[in-house]
Amino acid sequence: MIRALEGYWADQGCVLMQPYHTELAAGTMNPATFLRCLGPKPWKTAYVEPVIRPQDGRYGENPYRFQHYFQYQVILKPAPEDVLDRYFESLESLGIDLRRHDVRLVEDDWEQPTLGAWGLGWEVWCDGMEITQWTYFQQLGGVDVELVPAEMTYGLERLAMFLQGKRSAFELEWAPGVTWGDVYRESEREWSAYNFELAPVDALEARFDQHEQECRSLVERRLPLPAYDHVLKCSHAFNLLDARGAISVTERAAYIGRVRTLAREVAQLYLELESEDDGEAAA
Amino acid sequence: MAKLLLEIGCEELPAGACREAGEQLPVLVERELGARPSALFVGPRRLAALLDVEERTPDEWIKGPPENLAEKAAAGFAKKHGATVEELASREGFLGLERPGRPLRDVLPERVDAIVRGLSFSKSMRWDESGIRFSRPVRWTLAKLDGDSVVGETSFGHRFTGGPVEIPHAGEYAERLRGDGVEPDAEERRRQTVAGLDAIGKWSDPAGVLEEVVFLVESVTVLEGSFDERFLALPERVVVTAMQSHQRYFPLGGNRFAFVANGGDADTVRAGNEVVLEGRLDDATFTFERDVQLGIDRLAERLGSITFFAGAGSFADKGDRLRALVEKLGGGEASVEAARLAKADQASELVREFPDLEGHIGAEYARLAGYPEAVCAAIDEQYLPDAAAGPLPQTEAGKVLAAADKLDTLAVSFSLGHKPTGSRDPYGLRRAAIGLCRLAVEGGLAIPRELMPDEVREFVEERLEGLIDVPVEYVRAARTGRPRGRGRCAGARPLAAARGGGAGACRDARPGRGLGVGRRRRARRARGRVGARAGDGAVLRGRARDGRGSGGAGEPAAPAARRAGHARAPGRPLTDPALNNRAELFEAHGALPHPWVGIEIPPATRAEPIHQFVPCVSRDRAGSVNSTRRSRARPRSR
Known part of the structure; x- marks a missing residue:
């Protein structure tokens, strides 16, 4: 399935990226999406992203909830006029017969407050199952996008369940003779224990502060890419604290605000540097 | 005359956007093309209108400066309109330009563009460099004048089974699309669905x-499905919510449901939808069983670790405060027990999945634990009324608990400085205050005023002004002080009491005569004037209310104030010197004090029931222009 998607989107001219090296709560947070979607340069990419959402763990007991799962992320910037047709074609490349199934686009507007990002789009339903989140970005890091990118995020487990007719992700055949559960169930159990019970609150709070500081100083030194990694680390520390139940409603808003401020600073710096580079290239 | 078809083809529009476009399109079409549409087609992938038009636009006379100013102004006027002075003509003493009408086909492209750009949506987006904002990208436009394509070439059929659709003549639009499996008319889709x-x-x-479903499909296929009967063990509302909010299904009772598909092979689509619903129910069962295994009492014990509101302690603290409040409100044993368990479901996993069912889930858990029905019902009803016109709790314990919950939320929010400002009311405090007033006014619950901190009382009483059917000035008069020598509206008096007909009776009896927005606005204006007069309570405004006890035997002679009100010029504050003194004001209205505001209600209206309550404030403006809020309850995160 992943191979089919890679093949299809590579043929569409996408740069095939690899998963990012720090914890992300969504493929959107990968700099290949978040930063590359800023500014005036066209960009097409596709990649698998393992997403880490400490809150969603269920100790491997619930067949639908995991703290770690996979997204397949596609960005077309700018969105071509036939972008939806291309997306539907990707489903056909997976063997979904669009005439036999009921495929629908159901309103779903997206926002990611920690990144100061929002867009309008849909959930794509196939016979009632949500298989993709589809978004036209409008703002990232509080900055209006120049070329409107289309983002397609396939939920790989969901899609696989649909294709294989399985009712539990654990039963998915991940490789011949090997189920998803064989590979990930134990990890779900252990990580859930860590996320909900053991993650050290004080240390996480301190880490959040450190990453925030480091991000700031990297912004001062005009290094947006490393600075952005620290935004991601702040975000992950926040998610862990949230899973530990260590954050109240108002504190929550404050934490989100802090991460958003960092994301905005990094986005602005990234744009500044990019336009300077262009200036030099032109000269 | 010719027949004109105009079609705007889009990527799938949300239902709300379809409704907005459906309202605006006729107006825009008339503005740009001079005629109202004779038919309107609104759906997720197309907005279209059919109309009869003249084939030429009408001749225009552009009026310019008067002839006697020709020397000074003619050149400028001509230049502005791209003409020369020689081209100007004269009519009735004014210079001007005669613009002959143009063939409609020549202006149609720009008019179509103006219509597309003229549609505005509460949430809109850009998608390319055209700069157009629309709810979702516009992918084609088609304008046909009788048989000629003026803009675009073809329409397009069903997304997956159709392709380009030739429309030979504007009048054949709907017919041709139907031939391709698309029903463009929303009314017809609704009829087919029903x-x-x-x-x-x-x-x-x-x-x-x-x-919503009417705008989710272009081609209606109603299918039936079912789920495994073991899921009937779940609380029914959980099942219904999973079906309706998550999947847009229609419950058929038992384990059956119906849904609308946009096409596909019926058996395949049905099977797929059944798997999805069972998956959701499986997920719900999983959390439900974990919660039930713990039981409501253990859940309640966990509340200490869940923050209610930063600065206002945990949900356990909230529960303690509720218990105290319930007792002060005179609640019985059931309400005290219900207060203890009221927030227990906040510790449950199921409420996290189904936040709209808070309260109800707690009640179900209490039932499973064998608590008396009065306790369970009160837990169930604690958030009522949850909408301005929503139902009130039916049980006594429910009313008491609901009032306590609102009192606490208001007090806590105000003490932490979270007051609603303008249209911002993120904590729903206006709704809570109105709910509190309705529990008093309609529910007949006595709510001692001293249970509210001053600020909260002010806020609640402001809502009450709008709610009860007495002139706002009377209420204000009562609020700002006590009638001299009477002590009838002493601070300790309940907000409303269930006695002697109760304040509830003082509503206008006719349906639809609730608090309209206009009336509310008038009240606000009047209040502004009162403020200027330092609240002496004698600034009155008239209101003609024919329904109110007219001819009732018990009604006192129409008070001077009201008579004067009829006569006053609109917009001018009215002062009746005879009533300058608040004590006299109350005197003029007879001896009986209103249970709360301290003034009398004409007996003729007392027994009249309340028919309808119309919301006057507190509509959260979620999803306002380009707000980053999403349309449904919780933003999806990723």
Whole structure:
């Protein structure tokens, strides 16, 4: 399935990226999406992203909830006029017969407050199952996008369940003779224990502060890419604290605000540097 | 005359956007093309209008400066309109330009563009460099004048089964699309949906998803599905919410449901939808069983670790405060017990999945734990009324608990400085205050004023001004002080009491005569004037209210104030010197004090029931222009 998607989107001219090296709560947070979607340069990419959402763990007991799962992320910037047709074609490349199934686009507007990002789009339903989140970005890091990118995020487990007719992700055949559960169930159990019970609150709070500081100083030194990694680390520390139940409603808003401020600073710096580079290239 | 078809083809529009476009399109079409549409087609992938038009636009006379100013102004006027002075003509003493009408086909492209750009949506987006903002990208436009394509070439059929659709003549639009499996008319889709549902069985739609479903499909296929009976062990509302809010299905009772598909092979689509619903129910069962295994009492014990509101302690603290409040409100044993368990479901996993069912889930857990029905019902009703016109709790314990919950939320929010400002009311405090007033006014619950901190009391009483049917000035008069020598509206008096007909009776009896917005606005204006007069309570405004006890035997002679009110010029404050003194004001209205405001209500209106309550404030403006909020309750995160 992943191979089919890679093949299809590579043929569409996408740069095939690899998963990012720090914890992300969504493929959107990968700099290949978040930063590359800023500014005036066209960009097409596709990649698998393992997403880490400490809150969603269920100790491997619930067949639908995991703290770690996979997204397949596609960005077309700018969105071509036939972008939806291309997306539907990707489903056909997976063997979904669009005439036999009921495929629908159901309103779903997206926002990611920690990144100061929002867009309008849909959930794509196939016979009632949500298989993709589809978004036209409008703002990232509080900055209006120049070329409107289309983002397609396939939920790989969901899609696989649909294709294989399985009712539990654990039963998915991940490789011949090997189920998803064989590979990930134990990890779900252990990580859930860590996320909900053991993650050290004080240390996480301190880490959040450190990453925030480091991000700031990297912004001062005009290094947006490393600075952005620290935004991601702040975000992950926040998610862990949230899973530990260590954050109240108002504190929550404050934490989100802090991460958003960092994301905005990094986005602005990234744009500044990019336009300077262009200036030099032109000269 | 010619027949004109105009079609705007889009990527899938949300239902709300379809409704907005459906309202604006006729107006825009008339503005740009000079005629109202004779037919309107609104759906997720196309907005279209049919109209009869003249083939030429009308001649225009552009009026310019008067002839006697020709020397000074003619050149400028001509230049502005791209003409020369020689081209100017004269009519009735004014210079001007005669613009002959143009063939419609020449102006149609720009008019179509103006219509597309003229549509505005509460949430809109950009998608390319055209700069157009629309709810979702516009992918084609088609304008046909009789048989000629003026803009675009073809329409397009069903997304997956159709392709380009030739429309030979504007008048054949709907017919041609139907031939391709698309029903462009929303009314017809609604009719087909309802007919399809009726044919399957007795369906229900408590969440009102029909209106959305009509705009989710272009081709209506109503299908029936079922789920495993073991899921009937779940609370029914959990099942219904999973069906309706998550999947837009229509419950048929038992383990059956109906849904509308946009096409596909019926068996395949049905099987797929059944798997999805069972998956959701499986997920719900999993959390439900974990919660039930713990039981409501253990859940309640966990509340200490869940923050209610930063600065206001945990949900356990909230529970303690509720218990104290319930006792002060005179609640019995059931309400005290209900207060203890009221927030227990906040510790449950199921409420995290179904936040709209808070309270109800707690009640179900209490039932499973064997608590008396009065306790369970009160837990169930604690958030009522949850909408301005929503139902009130039916049980006594429920009313008491609901009032306590609102009192606490208001007090806590105000003490932490979270007061609603303008249209911002993120904590729903206006709704809570109105709910509190309605519990008093309609529910007959006595709510001692001293249970509210001053600020909260002010806020609640402001809502009450709008709610009870007495002139706002009387209420204000009573609020700002006590009638001299009477002590009838002493601070300790309940907000409203269930006695002697109760304040509830003082509402206008006719349906639809609730608090309209206009009336509310008038009240606000009047209040502004009162403020200027330092609240002496004698600034009155007239209100003609024919329904109010007219001819009732018990009504005192129409008070001077009201008579004067009829006569006053609109917009001018009215002062009646005879009533300058508040004590006299009350005197003029007879001896009986209103249970709360301290003034009398004409007996003739006392026994009249309340028919309807119309919301006057507190509509959260969620999803305002380009707000980053999403349309449904919780933003999806990723």
